Amino acid sequence: MTDVMPAGERRQLAPPTVETGVFGWMRKNLFSSWGNGITTIVLIVVVAWILSNFLHWALFTATFDAKSGAECRGHGACWALIREKYRYIFFGSFPYEQHWRPLFAVIAMLAMLILSSDRRMWNKRLIAIWGIGSFITFLLMFGEISISISLILFMALAVGGLGMILRGSIAPPAELNGWRALAGIGAVGLVLRMVGVLPAWGLAIAPFSYVETGLWGGIPVTMILATYGLLFAFPFGILLALGRRSNLPLIKGLCVGFIELIRGVPLISLLIMASVMLPLFLPSGMNIDKFLRAQVAVILFAGAYIAEIIRGGLQSLPKGQFEAADAVGLNYVQKTTLIILPQALRVVIPPLINTFIGFFKDTSLVLIIGIFDFLNTANQALVDPNWAGFPGEVYLFAAFVYFCFCYSMSRYSKYLEIELNKGTRR
Amino acid sequence: MRKTTLAAAAGLTAILFSGTAMAGKDLDTIKARGNLICGVGQGTAGFMMADSQGKWVGLDVDVCRAVSAALFGDSEKVKYVPLSSQQRFTALQSGEVDMLSNNTTQTLTRDTALGLDFTAITYYDGQGFLVPKKLNVKSAKELNGATVCVAPGTTTELNLADYFRANKMTFKPVVIEKVDEVRAAFFSGRCDVYTNDSSSLYATRAANPPPPLKPEDFIVLPEIISKEPLAPAVRHGDNQFADIVRWSQYAMLEAEEYGITSKNVDEMLKSENPTIKRILGVTPGMGKALGVDEKWVYNIVKQVGNYGESFDRNVGSGSVLKIDRGLNKLWTKGGLQYAPPIR
Numbered sequence: 001m002t003d004v005m006p007a008g009e010r011r012q013l014a015p016p017t018v019e020t021g022v023f024g025w026m027r028k029n030l031f032s033s034w035g036n037g038i039t040t041i042v043l044i045v046v047v048a049w050i051l052s053n054f055l056h057w058a059l060f061t062a063t064f065d066a067k068s069g070a071e072c073r074g075h076g077a078c079w080a081l082i083r084e085k086y087r088y089i090f091f092g093s094f095p096y097e098q099h100w101r102p103l104f105a106v107i108a109m110l111a112m113l114i115l116s117s118d119r120r121m122w123n124k125r126l127i128a129i130w131g132i133g134s135f136i137t138f139l140l141m142f143g144e145i146s147i148s149i150s151l152i153l154f155m156a157l158a159v160g161g162l163g164m165i166l167r168g169s170i171a172p173p174a175e176l177n178g179w180r181a182l183a184g185i186g187a188v189g190l191v192l193r194m195v196g197v198l199p200a201w202g203l204a205i206a207p208f209s210y211v212e213t214g215l216w217g218g219i220p221v222t223m224i225l226a227t228y229g230l231l232f233a234f235p236f237g238i239l240l241a242l243g244r245r246s247n248l249p250l251i252k253g254l255c256v257g258f259i260e261l262i263r264g265v266p267l268i269s270l271l272i273m274a275s276v277m278l279p280l281f282l283p284s285g286m287n288i289d290k291f292l293r294a295q296v297a298v299i300l301f302a303g304a305y306i307a308e309i310i311r312g313g314l315q316s317l318p319k320g321q322f323e324a325a326d327a328v329g330l331n332y333v334q335k336t337t338l339i340i341l342p343q344a345l346r347v348v349i350p351p352l353i354n355t356f357i358g359f360f361k362d363t364s365l366v367l368i369i370g371i372f373d374f375l376n377t378a379n380q381a382l383v384d385p386n387w388a389g390f391p392g393e394v395y396l397f398a399a400f401v402y403f404c405f406c407y408s409m410s411r412y413s414k415y416l417e418i419e420l421n422k423g424t425r426r
Numbered sequence: 427m428r429k430t431t432l433a434a435a436a437g438l439t440a441i442l443f444s445g446t447a448m449a450g451k452d453l454d455t456i457k458a459r460g461n462l463i464c465g466v467g468q469g470t471a472g473f474m475m476a477d478s479q480g481k482w483v484g485l486d487v488d489v490c491r492a493v494s495a496a497l498f499g500d501s502e503k504v505k506y507v508p509l510s511s512q513q514r515f516t517a518l519q520s521g522e523v524d525m526l527s528n529n530t531t532q533t534l535t536r537d538t539a540l541g542l543d544f545t546a547i548t549y550y551d552g553q554g555f556l557v558p559k560k561l562n563v564k565s566a567k568e569l570n571g572a573t574v575c576v577a578p579g580t581t582t583e584l585n586l587a588d589y590f591r592a593n594k595m596t597f598k599p600v601v602i603e604k605v606d607e608v609r610a611a612f613f614s615g616r617c618d619v620y621t622n623d624s625s626s627l628y629a630t631r632a633a634n635p636p637p638p639l640k641p642e643d644f645i646v647l648p649e650i651i652s653k654e655p656l657a658p659a660v661r662h663g664d665n666q667f668a669d670i671v672r673w674s675q676y677a678m679l680e681a682e683e684y685g686i687t688s689k690n691v692d693e694m695l696k697s698e699n700p701t702i703k704r705i706l707g708v709t710p711g712m713g714k715a716l717g718v719d720e721k722w723v724y725n726i727v728k729q730v731g732n733y734g735e736s737f738d739r740n741v742g743s744g745s746v747l748k749i750d751r752g753l754n755k756l757w758t759k760g761g762l763q764y765a766p767p768i769r
Contacts, residue, residue, distance in 0.1 A: 068746075069633070070746075073637045074637035074638060084478050085478055087478070087479075087480075088476065088477075088478055088479065088480050091480070092476075092480055093476055093480035093481075093482075093506075094480065095480075096479040096480055096481070212505070214505060214506075214507055215480075217480070272512060272513075275513055275516075276512060276513050276516045277516075279516060279517070279519075279520030279521075279522060280516060280519070280520060282520070287520075287521065287522055290507075290522070367468075367510075368510050368512070369510060369513060370468060370507065370508040370509045370510050370513060372508065376468075377476075379469070380468075380469050380475065380476050383469035383470065383471050383475040384471070384475060384477065384478070385471040385472060385629060385632050385633055385745065385746040385747050386746050388471060388629070388632070388633030388634070389633040389634050391606070
């Protein structure tokens with residue numbers, strides 16, 4: 001056998017060196033024509049100029065260690081201010097020597113969020129993760145949690161009732177009886193508790209000293225308001241969206257009215273209502289925690305927006321899905337939870353995460369009702385006359401922290417979009 | 427089904443409203459609770475702000491601490507509730523806070539229609555003028571024809587116009603909405619004068635001149651053209667509590683007048699002066715009359731200091747703000763701070 005090439009074939013040559021490597025890439029992408037070449041050079045010069053000025057200010061002439069703002073004056077960035085104030089900016093007025101508590105609460109919440117972003121956890125494990133994570137978070141923040149017997153009975157009633165509705169007629173009778181028993185114990189217990197047969201017993205877990213919500217501040221407040229605001233707003237929004245598509249005129253009217261009312265006013269006015277108007281309507285001496293009021297306002301507001309997004313998802317489903325579920329004999333709740341919602345939610349995940357990112361930043365509006373979220377503690381750091389006059393540094397720092405949170409959410413949204421649409425992609 | 431719904435509603439209500447209690451008389455409530463809830467502002471340099479460790483400090487905060495020291499013998503039994511200017515009065519009316527100490531100007535309508543009771547005046551503020559030293563102006567009367575930086579829509583702007591008209595002078599207003607921008611305009615030389623409440627002018631001077639300018643390159647002119655008496659407030663209905671707040675403030679003034687400071691208060695206990703003996707509770711009677719411990723003034727002065735000490739530490743010579751005592755000097759030194767006698 002000789003090494004003869006078949007007729008009609010050519011030896012493959014390497015591309016010319018000017019077309020490969022760094023130079024080739026640059027030639028092709030940056031300097032393909034005179035116009036592009038000039039644009040490239042101008043942009044490089046502009047970026048370099050901005051960057052060098054920024055670095056000059058932020059790094060080369062910056063002060064990293066100073067006793068007071070006066071030592072910073074006349075130099076570049078005053079990072080010593082952040083160094084002095086970072087604990088206040090992150091944790092607010094939480095007792096100084098106990099700052100490890102909000103630190104670990106934030107870590108617990110982050111762990112909870114990261115774990116639940118993994119699709120393999122999207123089952124019963126999710127409930128365990130959120131139950132344990134929330135318990136740890138609030139135990140660390142409050143220092144003590146008292147679980148009253150009413151709460152336990154109410155939970156039993158709620159879980160039992162939910163089980164009865166969700167699993168009705170498709171679960172074996174033994175399981176159904178279990179749910180019925182749970183709901184029954186809850187209901188009877190609550191009635192007994194109300195007429196005074198059961199004592200006001202409570203399970204108090206108090207490993208640390210109590211810290212009230214008024215002292216909370218900084219990043220834990222922002223995270224709690226956003227996370228739990230959206231956690232509760234999500235099911236609330238689903239109910240509103242379903243209600244808006246309901247055939248019952250009263251329910252439909254209520255849901256439409258609520259959604260339009262909330263969407264028609266700014267979040268600030270809702271917060272002011274919750275903090276200024278509400279106390280005037282309550283009997284004197286009765287106070288609902290300010291933090292709770294803000295949290296409820298956030299939930300109501302986010303719920304209305306989420307409802308509209310989910311309604312979009314519901315409308316995108318073909319009618320056949322509803323009819324098929326009816327034909328199989330599922331009741332309304334089963335049809336919705338097993339057939340409709342899983343499909344509808346998959347469609348709306350990108351806009352939902354967009355809303356989440358928006359609300360994470362919107363929580364900073366609570367500053368107008370005197371709650372010290374992350375942005376507000378950063379603002380406070382500027383008030384100190386010893387360190388005043390460096391707003392740029394503080395806001396840059398706050399922006400950086402917000403960016404870290406929002407950018408990771410946005411990347412996650414992108415990943416989910418690809419992951420969840422694998423089935424529909426060719 | 428109805429029973430289930432009812433029970434569920436009851437359970438929810440029980441959860442939501444647990445931990446709330448009905449209030450009786452304010453003072454009884456405060457004593458039973460064991461701490462004082464003090465409404466402060468959201469941060470004004472020198473008057474109320476959270477320091478690097480999250481502790482509230484300032485001239486207004488010291489009033490809360492003094493009241494707490496008088497009531498409980500401990501100046502730290504205060505819970506601070508930061509309030510925005512929109513919420514502050516509602517918070518006091520609805521009982522969310524026991525008292526306000528947040529740079530509120532005492533006026534007739536607030537004292538009456540809003541149902542507040544102002545106690546003693548903590549700080550006599552008023553609108554003033556900040557000018558660069560190089561203008562060589564010694565008095566506001568020399569400001570004829572000046573460009574003046576001012577925030578719009580406030581009484582500040584009206585007072586300014588009134589003052590110049592009354593003195594037959596003209597001025598060119600530079601009206602800018604945001605405080606930061608007004609300051610920037612002033613320091614960049616767009617206007618000769620910046621007018622605002624004088625406490626705010628001092629804060630501006632202390633922190634904002636861009637290098638190479640220094641705070642010393644600017645002066646606040648001696649003329650004050652409006653009255654802004656800042657006083658703590660309580661709500662109508664509990665006169666005894668109002669008395670305690672008012673006399674806690676007077677006690678700090680009396681202590682300064684008689685030279686009692688946080689450093690020498692223990693030696694002062696041995697003083698032979700009958701007035702000092704009465705003030706410090708060596709001769710009993712004053713505490714009982716007010717309904718607090720006989721050592722109330724001792725506790726206030728020991729833990730918080732007298733008015734002069736508090737002023738110097740927070741806004742005066744001991745702070746960065748370096749506010750001149752001015753109208754806030756004691757009456758014996760030509761100022762307005764005058765406390766009725768403790769007897």
